[in-house]
Amino acid sequence: MTYFLTGTDTNIGKTLISCALLHNFAAQGQRVIGMKPVVAGVNASGEYDDVVQLCAASNVSAALRDINPYAFAPAIAPHLAAQQAGIQIEFAPILAAFQTLAQQADTVIVEGVGGWHVPLNEAQDSVDLAKALNLPVILVVGMRLGCLSHALLTVESIAASGLTLAGWVANCVDETMPMREENIAALQQRITAPLLGIVPFQRVPDAKMAAGCLRLWEI
Ligand SMILES: Nc1ncnc2c1ncn2[C@@H]1O[C@H](COP(=O)(O)OP(=O)(O)O)[C@@H](O)[C@H]1O
Numbered sequence: 190m191t192y193f194l195t196g197t198d199t200n201i202g203k204t205l206i207s208c209a210l211l212h213n214f215a216a217q218g219q220r221v222i223g224m225k226p227v228v229a230g231v232n233a234s235g236e237y238d239d240v241v242q243l244c245a246a247s248n249v250s251a252a253l254r255d256i257n258p259y260a261f262a263p264a265i266a267p268h269l270a271a272q273q274a275g276i277q278i279e280f281a282p283i284l285a286a287f288q289t290l291a292q293q294a295d296t297v298i299v300e301g302v303g304g305w306h307v308p309l310n311e312a313q314d315s316v317d318l319a320k321a322l323n324l325p326v327i328l329v330v331g332m333r334l335g336c337l338s339h340a341l342l343t344v345e346s347i348a349a350s351g352l353t354l355a356g357w358v359a360n361c362v363d364e365t366m367p368m369r370e371e372n373i374a375a376l377q378q379r380i381t382a383p384l385l386g387i388v389p390f391q392r393v394p395d396a397k398m399a400a401g402c403l404r405l406w407e408i
């Protein structure tokens with residue numbers, strides 16, 4: 190199965206959970222590839238962390254231009270990074286790259302950029318991209334203060350987009366969050382899609398360990 194992975198924000202564990210999903214589906218015997226259509230922000234060694242991690246969790250090697258059609262060095266909003274680079278992010282190459290990957294694997298996990306509603310060019314945003322890809326969505330909720338509103342607004346907007354929310358993951362990014370279980374329960378009461386797993390805070394984040402926390406038979 191193929192999914193669009195979104196999150197309540199940037200830096201809340203979309204890449205970790207995307208990799209966990211890839212490991213999980215790979216363990217079921219599937220050929221899996223992670224895709225990052227648009228990335229912004231290079232690390233100190235000149236690499237794009239998300240792309241490196243998704244490739245490491247994939248068990249099929251594919252062309253980088255398909256895995257990651259658009260990459261921008263500055264860690265800024267993607268439409269601004271594109272503007273600075275003098276280019277426009279277009280959907281056609283992303284959709285073509287996705288089709289190429291989909292032919293090479295049983296499962297493609299497409300990691301979104303930032304949160305759910307991120308501008309990509311003058312006229313289109315990441316919701317339009319998810320709609321163009323027409324994939325079921327998995328939402329990662331970064332469990333920290335403020336996440337309830339972010340999560341519920343995102344769930345509402347996914348429903349308004351006409352796409353299906355296949356499930357959500359509670360990712361405990363804040364080790365010290367008070368009343369974490371109660372917050373997760375509050376979301377469970379309000380989100381009809383299944384909770385696919387609670388990933389605890391990990392001192393050394395490990396996608397394989399996170400994979401063990403997911404219950405994918407619900408999707
Ligand atoms: N469950 C977790 N426990 C501890 N650290 C986490 C957890 N999930 C993510 N992180 C860390 O938080 C940071 C952001 O995670 P990442 O997956 O890159 O988020 P995103 O893709 O949403 O930007 C990374 O340093 C990652 O290792």
Ligand SMILES: [Mg+2]
Nearest residue numbers: 203204239300
């Ligand atoms: Mg990421």
